[in-house]
Amino acid sequence: MPRRSRSAHERARANRRPQRHKDVLHRQGGHRANDFRCVGCRLDVSSDAPGTTHRNHCPNCLASLHVDRRIPGDRAASCRGRMEALSMSVRPDGEWMIIHQCRSCGELSANRIAGDDNALILVRLAVKPLRDPGIARRVFLVP
Amino acid sequence: MSNTKKTLSRTSQNILKIDTFSCVRCGLTVSAAAGDGIRRNHCPSCLHSQHVHDHVEGGPSDCQSRMSPIAIAVLRTGDWMVIHRCVRCDELTSSPICADDNQLILMRIAVRPLAQPSFPLETFGDL
Numbered sequence: 379m380p381r382r383s384r385s386a387h388e389r390a391r392a393n394r395r396p397q398r399h400k401d402v403l404h405r406q407g408g409h410r411a412n413d414f415r416c417v418g419c420r421l422d423v424s425s426d427a428p429g430t431t432h433r434n435h436c437p438n439c440l441a442s443l444h445v446d447r448r449i450p451g452d453r454a455a456s457c458r459g460r461m462e463a464l465s466m467s468v469r470p471d472g473e474w475m476i477i478h479q480c481r482s483c484g485e486l487s488a489n490r491i492a493g494d495d496n497a498l499i500l501v502r503l504a505v506k507p508l509r510d511p512g513i514a515r516r517v518f519l520v521p
Numbered sequence: 522m523s524n525t526k527k528t529l530s531r532t533s534q535n536i537l538k539i540d541t542f543s544c545v546r547c548g549l550t551v552s553a554a555a556g557d558g559i560r561r562n563h564c565p566s567c568l569h570s571q572h573v574h575d576h577v578e579g580g581p582s583d584c585q586s587r588m589s590p591i592a593i594a595v596l597r598t599g600d601w602m603v604i605h606r607c608v609r610c611d612e613l614t615s616s617p618i619c620a621d622d623n624q625l626i627l628m629r630i631a632v633r634p635l636a637q638p639s640f641p642l643e644t645f646g647d648l
Contacts, residue, residue, distance in 0.1 A: 448577060464615075465604060466634045467592035474639045477592050477604055477613070485576065486604065486613035488591075491639065501645060504634035507593045507601060 394471050397431060398450060417441055417460045428493030435463075435476065437494045440503070444480040446487070457483050466504040474500065534558070545571050545587045555619040563590070563603065565621045568630075572607040576614060584610050593631045601627070 412425040418441030427433040432450060435442040442461040447454035459482030467475045467488060475488045491500060537560060540553035544564035555561040563570040568590040575582035588605035594615060595601060602615045603622075618627060635642070 465592045465594035467604065468633045468637050472637045472639060474634060475591075477594065479594075479615075486615060488606070488613060497640060498645075498648075501642065506595050507631040508635075510595070510599055510601075 414443075417443055418462070430490055430492045432490075433492065434489050435461075435478065435492075435495075437492060438496055438499075440476060440495065440499055442478050442487075442489070444483065444485060455485075457485070459483055461485075461487065463499075463503055465506065466500070474504075476500075476503070544569060546589075556621060561619055562616050563588075563605065563622075565619060566623055568603060568623060568626050570605045570614070570616070572610070572612060572614075574614070576612060582612075584612070586610070588612075588614065590626070590630055593627065601631075603627070603630070 413423060414425070415422050416436035416439060418436060418439040421436055421438045423433065423436055425433050427437070434446075434450070440463040444455050444457040444459045444461050445453050457480060459480045461478040461480045463476050464479040464486070465477045467477055469475060474491045476491060478487050478489060479485070537554045537558075538552075541550050542553055543550045544567060546569040547564060547567045549564055549566050551561070551564055551566075553560055570588040570590075572582050572584040572586050572588050574580075575584075584607060586607060586609035588607045590603050591606045592604040593601055594604055601618045603618055604613060604615045606613050
């Protein structure tokens, strides 16, 4: 059984879509021009992230800023509201995705997690639906 | 005037009561009204939806393709929302769950991050 699941995992990894190419030049404007300070916890964040080329949320509190519209990196949104992590989703290849929701306009976006994201906050987000005490009754585990 | 408005709203209520749609994924014919009189926007059996509303620009969308459920979000009130993603244009929407939605699929979506962890969860046992 474990062998079979591993081969399925490898197959999913082999035909995975490559990360989307971004037309925005991140190195323009000199050294560390795209480092940012988090809107949620005021942490100074560097733009190079382990495991991903698009740093789009704070690794400490997972907050983001509503700057992109449809394409990641297009910087076309005029909202600039704070986006907070709403829930956790999993791609078919096993990659975790954070669903962000804009606090000012309600827009949703899905972002990959980075290697240095706060694991405790990620797991708290993942178990959030299961914290509800009425859930056992709803799935008929108890009468 | 108020009488006309009342009649109109009652007509729309009656239309909603008899209105049906068929699911784009499983083909099940579902009544458009959920149990408590609100319009449902996803199939109660497979939870799939259809992309009919454009959330970025506003107004109706011309995509019309299938939206699959990808995540469960919890509001502050404790209510569950199901998050849909369009399989064609990757647009995301969120909608409240209905009482007659398939609980097995809801639960499967809710536990999927913990079933496929992207990092070892054993360290959290020590906390």
